[in-house]
Amino acid sequence: MDDNDTKLTSAVTTNAQQGRHRLANQILDLIRDARFEIGHHLREQQLGDMLGVSRTPVRAALGLLAEHGIVEARKNQGFFLKAQQGALHRTEVEVPATADQDLYARIVEDRLSGVLDDSITQVELTRRYKVERTLLQRTLTHLVNDGLLSRNRGRGWTFRPTLDSQGALRDSYDYRSTLEPAGLLLGSFQFDAGILERSRLEHLYLEGHPDIASVDPRQLFETDAQFHEMIAAFSGNMFFLQAMQQQNRLRRLLEFGGYSNRRRVRDWCREHLDILDAILEGDNVRASNLMRDHLGAARGAARHYPKTGTKT
Numbered sequence: 243m244d245d246n247d248t249k250l251t252s253a254v255t256t257n258a259q260q261g262r263h264r265l266a267n268q269i270l271d272l273i274r275d276a277r278f279e280i281g282h283h284l285r286e287q288q289l290g291d292m293l294g295v296s297r298t299p300v301r302a303a304l305g306l307l308a309e310h311g312i313v314e315a316r317k318n319q320g321f322f323l324k325a326q327q328g329a330l331h332r333t334e335v336e337v338p339a340t341a342d343q344d345l346y347a348r349i350v351e352d353r354l355s356g357v358l359d360d361s362i363t364q365v366e367l368t369r370r371y372k373v374e375r376t377l378l379q380r381t382l383t384h385l386v387n388d389g390l391l392s393r394n395r396g397r398g399w400t401f402r403p404t405l406d407s408q409g410a411l412r413d414s415y416d417y418r419s420t421l422e423p424a425g426l427l428l429g430s431f432q433f434d435a436g437i438l439e440r441s442r443l444e445h446l447y448l449e450g451h452p453d454i455a456s457v458d459p460r461q462l463f464e465t466d467a468q469f470h471e472m473i474a475a476f477s478g479n480m481f482f483l484q485a486m487q488q489q490n491r492l493r494r495l496l497e498f499g500g501y502s503n504r505r506r507v508r509d510w511c512r513e514h515l516d517i518l519d520a521i522l523e524g525d526n527v528r529a530s531n532l533m534r535d536h537l538g539a540a541r542g543a544a545r546h547y548p549k550t551g552t553k554t
Contacts (some may be wrong), residue, residue, distance in 0.1 A: 246484055265303040269291055270312070273323060274330050282323040284313060301326040343458060345373060345381045350390070350459075353401055353495065363398035386459070389491050403492065414489060415541040419534055421485055422473065425520075430478030433521055442518050449511040462507060463494060469514050473533070476521075506543045513539065 269289060278284075284304060286297040299372055304321040307313045314324040348371065352358045371417040382399060385391040391399045425431065427448070444465050451457060467490040474486035520529035 260307055262302050265293065265299055266306045269300070269303055269307065269332065273312075274327070277327065279325050280323055280326060283319075283321060284321045286320065300534055321513070342377065342384060343460075344379050345371060345377060346384055349381065349385065349461065350495065361394065361400045363375045366398075379494065383537065385489065388494065390495050412541075414493065414538060417444040418486075418489060419537045419541075421482065422537065423472065423534045425474055425477035425479065426526045426533060427441055428477050428479060428482075429478055431526060432478060433476045435522075436474060438521065440517055442515065444470070445511045445518070447481070447510055454507055466510065466514075467494070473517070510540065512538065535541050 248350070269284070271291065272292060273284075286300045286304070289304075290300045291298050304313055305315065306344055308315045308321065310328070312323075312325045313321045326352075330543070349358070364375075364378060364382070367382075368375065371378070382391065386393060386399070392401060392402055448454065448457065448465060462463055471483065471486050471490065474483040477483070513532065516530045517529050517536065520526070520532055
């Protein structure tokens with residue numbers, strides 16, 4: 243078997259593993275929505291019909307859920323629900339990382355540490371990371387779609403503006419500490435209970451994650467950014483929302499540096515949850531104060547982030 247065959251086999255295996263994990267998460271969603279009781283018989287054919295797949299991948303996905311203690315496999319009988327509803331809402335099966343995700347993380351880390359300049363070319367990246375052209379192009383496309391890179395008119399790519407100095411970071415937190423707590427106190431503030439509950443469950447999942455270091459930094463950022471944009475949207479003021487969206491674009495790259503401190507990730511999950519609880523209780527004054535405290539804690543942690551633009 244030559245190198246190309248090996249790469250193809252590895253890619254097929256990874257794709258199959260990812261498909262199995264994603265299907266397991268889809269089955270988890272069905273179980274949550276249906277609110278099955280412990281001991282419920284999860285029939286492969288029924289699940290396959292609902293998800294539009296055959297029994298074979300369903301069986302593999304249920305086997306994965308059995309490994310995680312969610313269901314129980316009984317010989318010659320099938321699979322039965324084992325976990326309680328509370329545990330189900332805190333559970334999600336991690337999809338294995340791909341080569342694209344690994345390369346994505348390396349490029350972001352090198353940018354944060356100052357190893358990569360503002361502008362880069364594909365030749366330079368290929369030489370540095372020693373990866374095949376198609377993998378690099380896919381990863382660059384992900385970086386462009388996530389707002390971290392923009393393609394030059396000529397050759398290469400340029401990292402988009404970010405909070406790349408302690409001064410800019412300080413100004414950002416001063417701005418947000420003025421804006422975000424105030425949005426919670428506007429007379430037009432009105433929350434959507436369904437959207438808020440989904441956010442709460444996402445945070446509970448991360449806070450209780452047994453291996454937070456294994457979670458993709460992009461998922462952490464999206465959960466964080468969507469929380470703050472959600473609160474801004476609830477304010478009922480379009481300018482508050484636009485301002486928060488702009489801040490999230492500016493801080494996207496730098497936030498990856500903060501996610502190396504996974505203890506802080508659990509802390510901000512808990513801080514977000516306290517804010518959500520206050521909103522649900524109708525205590526927006528308390529939610530506003532908690533938001534101010536949360537941003538102060540985030541600012542303190544951000545002082546230790548690596549700084550871009552500095553060669554190391």
